[in-house]
Amino acid sequence: MQHRRAWALTAATLALVGAVGVAVLARASGRTEPTAAAPDPSSSAVRVLVPGRPGESATVTDADAVRPPEQAPYNKADVTYAQMMIVHHVQAIEMADLAPERAANDGVRNIAARISAAQGPEISVLRSWLAGRGQPESDPGHDHSTMPGMQPADKMAALKAATGADFDRMFVAMMTEHHFGAQAMVGTVLKEGSEQILAEMANETAVEQVSEIRRMRDLGVS
The missing domain is CATH 1.20.1260.10 (Ferritin, core subunit, four-helix bundle)
Structure with missing residues (x-):
């Protein structure tokens, strides 16, 4: 569980850094970017941002739902x-x-x-x-x-x-x-x-x- 949570938080950090950069560029060009919905304070789940695949937006989900990449088995x-x-x-x-x-x-x-x-x-x-x-x-x-x-x-x-x-x-x-x-x-x-x-x-x-x-x-x- 700790391994999955650590992986999820790492993914969230990368996504957040990318989002900040986009927001800065948007302000410089006079555009506004949509922001993620505020977390529900009544929920005990840890909410994280998960980077999307190339060309896709990041998503918000529970940390427990995030799975690390699967390793290919040996041959x-x-x-x-x-x-x-x-x-x-x-x-x-x-x-x-x-x-x-x-x-x-x-x-x-x-x-x-x-x-x-x-x-x-x-x-x-x-x-x-x-x-x-x-x-x-x-x-x-x-x-x-x-x-x-x-x-x-x-x-x-x-x-x-x-x-x-x-x-x-x-x-x-x-x-x-x-x-x-x-x-x-x-x-x-x-x-x-x-x-x-x-x-x-x-x-x-x-x-x-x-x-x-x-x-x-x-x-x-x-």
Whole structure:
């Protein structure tokens, strides 16, 4: 009830601001605008202004009658994205956790720490999102090695064996490719998914990883 009332009052505020602007313009041009009827003092209901659709006037109604916009339900694309991104993030963290002992460049170590700090909590959120909808954390029928940006076993083994400048170059190249893969996955869920909550999460992931790609390029270790 508090959520609906808060939404209704927000809508009323926006409508009222718009009405004030119209009234000011009307006075400047010598015209008068109709005003809303005064509220009935005997009524205990909270009356609010609800903005109309484009070209329509605002209406006055009880706050309890106002409904927030309905969220579209999640679909298969949303579930697949969450399942795949968990695995994708796990590999990124595996790569990042190698940096403290193997990297020679302080910038590489800093970016690796940033990746671990960001993607660990994101994994927890995605797991909670799936659990809250009664969905499994993974799809046994999906081949995760085919996901965009996923690094094959031989390259992961080579990264784990590398140290110093060699590690830095391999890490930047592999993590950049990994991040670009995540961008592709975000693009797919934004196009095919239906739940706004997950779309917002995906957008945040994309923004963060674009920033990290730029930072890795600026290191000049490739």
